[in-house]
Each structure stands twice: as structure tokens, then as C-alpha cells.
Amino acid sequence: MSSRKTAECTLEALANAPDESGHFGPYGGIFVAETLMEPLQALRDAYEEAQQDPEFQRELAWELKHFVGRPSPLYYAQRWSERLGGAKIYLKREDLNHTGAHKVNNTVGQALLAKRMGKKRVIAETGAGQHGVATATVAARLGMECVVYMGATDVARQAINVYRMRLLGATVIPVESGSKTLKDALNEAMRDWVTNVDSTFYIIGTVAGPHPYPAMVRDFQKVLGEEARAQMLEIEGRLPDQLVACVGGGSNAMGLFYPFIKDESVGMVGVEAAGHGLDSGRHAAPLCAGKPGVLHGNRTYLMEDANGQIIETHSISAGLDYPGVGPEHAWLKDCGRVEYVAIDDTEALDAFHDLTRTEGIMPALESSHALAQAKKMAPSMSRDEIILVNLSGRGDKDIHTVAELEGITV
């Protein structure tokens, strides 16, 4: 039986993680109640089979092309780059996917897997509502029952996505326990799963949770990084110098980073939410300001107090408002392969406006954190250097939040 492992941080090891028991170095693993152990094994078996089945891969590729609209463009934000006066900034346009974010790449994959396993009911947790919408969308497409758990606080601040999910036929259950946000939605989804484990497939929306979820979600998301890598080589004839992506649970960032891990020349920056500032305590930056622990099925960096209780997080963006982070990010941080930084609410909001005004692209507040980091980095880089930012979602869902912050009634 395995325990906390120390593994070497070679690029090869990083690219081959996780090991058989789901460990990314000392992180990851399977930390769930016994009832879920055999169902997780069944999921691992089904996923491995599906990965090796050309028919499943064909079906997935078809859905990604015709239903999601892949490949998404790689867009040179020329006006914004020139205004910043440094590196060229490219945007991977995941905002142009069906349902408006990268989340759907994963829900399509997991829903096809659910269908293959004969599950008729899918459940999901959601923060900003993007993963919930993406799950409800795929469930509608495949004729599955769909239940989405969402913290009551998030239900209030993401009313449009709640209505969108209901239009798609999903049942949205507001979660009133704990801090009433994403972590509590995840707890409640786990409780549903343990109760209805025979009939139900739990579609986790990020690269967290017990093995195999972190690796499986990354694998379903890596299509965006693989596309971006090929597109960059085609457009610029070389790899980018820096990758930048926001990190809540970290699925869009893993999707972008993973295909570049062995490209030593490519720097990577993961951007957490600094909320009101890292010093304020009101943030959602476990990698920058947290400590390792165990939550939601895996060992990773957490926002916790001295007694191991999970503490409340804050971010302007509901999708980053989570006290944990995918275990692969935890290991990439310890190994130094990815640099993790934090951007506060104000900086993110400024970047939201910048991109909207200079490029005519309204980014999600989550993605605005990555944009704000690029904005910091670009001016000190030369004009022939390249930053590739994952524009993980569109900002339509956030206009009420932005308006409210600026004292405007829409």
C-alpha cells in the first residue's frame, strides 16, 4: 500500500504523472469514504478502456468538432499588445466554444464515458455556473437526467447561468451548508454520489477530486493546449515564451500547460485569485498562500486554518472561489516547473475592461486574472517575445457583477 511519495521532479516524471495510484509526487491520491472506492475503480477501468478504444476517441473528436466548435482560434491581440508595448500576446479563444468556456471539453468527454458505462443520471458541482451549464448542455444533448449543486451564494450572484441550466432541463439545487460556495457544492455532490452511486455519474468540473478525476479532466482539457501548440507553430513558427492561465481548481491551466511540460524553453505562469489581496486573508490563492492538506478526495494545497479547518475564500470571480487546487498544480509548484502568482479583484477588473475596449472581446472574470498577469509581464518583455494566454471563458455571465461593482443597475 502506497503512502506519501517523494518523486523526482524531472520533466519526464512530470509529463508521465500521475502514477498508478493517482499520485502526482506527494499529492493527489484517493481520499474518499469506502463506499466510493470500488465505484472509483470501475471508473478508472472504464476510462482506461475508453482511452484505448478508437471508436470512443472518434466519437469524442466528432462531438468536439461539431457540437463544441473546435478547434478554437488562436488570436493575436495586436492592439492590446502594442498598447502594452512589449511581448506579443496571443489568446486561446476558449470563450468561443459552445456554452462559452473551456468547461465543455471535459463535460463532453465525461458524459460520453457516462453513456458508455450505462449511467442515466449525471450530477455536477458548479461555482460560476459554467461547468453546470456545460454539464446541463451535454446532458440535454444525450438525454440524461442532470442535477447540479451550486452554493446558495453563487446561485444569487450567477442568476443567468442558473436560469440557463434550468432551461436546459437540469435541476439546480442551492447548497445552504458551510460557506454556501463551490466547496460546499462539491461536498453536496459527493453526498449525492455516495447515495446514488449505482445510477449516477459524477461529472467533476476541475482537475481535483479523487483519482482518476485530476488526470481524466486534464486529459479531456489538453486538447486546447495541443491545439494552441500546433497553432502557434503554424503562425509564428516557434513556441511561445510564456503561458499564462488562471487557476481556480485549475482545469483550463492544466489543459494549456500539459502539452508544453517537456518544452523546457516555455515558461508557465498560473494565476490565482488574490481577492482583496493576499495580506487581507480574503483571497482564493492556496498555492500562493496556503498549505498542503487533504480535501475533496486528494492531497493538495489548501486554504486552511491552524487546526485544519477549511477557511472561506474570496474572489470577484465565482469560478476561482475555491479553497483547494488540482494536485498536479501542487506538484508543478513544488518542482518549480510552473510559477504561481496571484492577481487581485481590482487588477482583474481593469484587465476585463482593457480587453473589452481594445480588442472587442469581453473576457470572463476568471480569465481576466490571467489577462491581468499578462498585462504585468508584457511591458518588460521584448517585442519578439510571445505570451500565450488562455482566454478560458467569455464574460457575458459577469456583466451583472461588473455593473454592480461600478454602481450601475442593468
Added chain:
Amino acid sequence: MSRIERRFSALKAEGRKALIPFVTAGDPTPTTTVPLMHELVKAGASVLELGVPFSDPMADGPVIQLACERALEHGTSLNDVLAMVAEFRQQDQQTPVVLMGYLNPVEVMGYETFANAAAKAGVDGVLTVDLPPEEGAELSAAFKAVGIDLIYLIAPTTSLARAQRICAQASGFVYYVSLKGVTGSASLDVSAVEQRLNAIRTVSDLPLGVGFGISDAPMAAKMAAIADGVVVGSALVKRIADNRDDPQALLSQAADLIAGMRKAMDDV
């Protein structure tokens, strides 16, 4: 022989079954817990299960979630829980105490530090709900060094081959989760539980406790007929919650529930 083993074998010699009440430490207030533990023993508890409050109790239903929230409002920490056990031990050296909770508070304290402190406080067993045997080697070693039993769960979804592997690493007793669901769920199928317990007995000699969904004396009696121990959690915690503003009523109501279960189990 550990206190837990002694207790189970003594009960067996008397032809009785273990009654194992669960309360969340610090619920509704930290000062309630130790008197409540003594009261439960007087009412017929054989082993006490003390819940360590956690902010994200994923395997628990609403009753124990709220108990955790009440305990955490008073800042009840793992250290506080150990202090409660130490205080309980001043008057009671016989009744085994099992801590039940989630791994993270233990992670943060450190496995060895926790094991030493727990042994010193008089803890006999620890059940960490979200620590399966696959990840448990390190904690198990720390407990073995100080003579604490690491209690494992077996669920309705656990295959017999897996149950055998779990039992091989378990000590004290094995906790059979009677249903697929969270604590405090309804709809227990007694004959299904019996079949599973009989199957597990073919691969292990450890005493089998059954918990989840046992809410009244008749159900406790039915479970006592087929298991070696009966855990009652949410039903008891709900009584505590309903009487949280009246400490005397809280103690007597909790004792009544346990005494009623004890009687029903002994009458089988």
C-alpha cells in the same frame, strides 16, 4: 489486549452486543461533551465514538453537518477534542473511546504528533472517514507504535476480496456502513445487511459494528441480533440539537435514547 478488544470480548462472554453512541465533540458547546460522555456510559454505552468537527464533512448528512457547524462556532479543535478525552479518562478508565472524523485536521497536526497526543489522552481507536487503507500505511504505522486501533469502514459497495484486504489491516473492530449514503439516511434493509455481515465473517474474526441509519430501539435490536456492535449517531445528535438550549434536558434525553436502545438490544 487493547481496551476495545477487551470490551468486545467481555460483551461476547456475556452474550451481549456493543452499543456505540456517536456524538460530535463540542456540540452544542465544548463544556457539554464530557458530562454527556459519562451520561451515555451510565445509560449503557459500551464504546463511545467522538466526532472530531470538520468544516467539510462530506460523508455526513445534515444532522451531523449542523453539529459540526455548532462545534466549530465554538472553535472546537482536534487539540480540544483530545483534552476532552483526557478529562473523561480522569473518571473512566474502562470505556473505549474512538475518534471519528476526517483526515485534514490530523494531517495538519502531523501523524506522529497526533498519535502520541491521542494515546496520552486515552484514545483507543481512530476512524478517519476519508482515509482508505490504500493511503493509510503511514498513519497506521504511527498508531501501531502507540497501540491505537485504526478503524476501517466496509461499505455495501465493497467486494468481498477487498473486505478481506481491509480486515487484514484493521484492528479493534470493523465498521460496516449499512447503506449507500450519508449518515442519518433512512431505509435500512436488515436482511441485506445480515447477508453482508455473514460474508465478511467468512474472511475475518474481528468484531463487526454496524452504523448509518440506526435511529430507534427496535432497529438497534434488529441490528444487535446480527452484528457485534451497533452505532447510533444522527438520531442521538438530533436529540442533542433539539435540546441544545437546556443542558439538563439534553443529558436526560440523550441518556433515554441510549438506555432504550440498550434495553431493546439486551432483550433480544
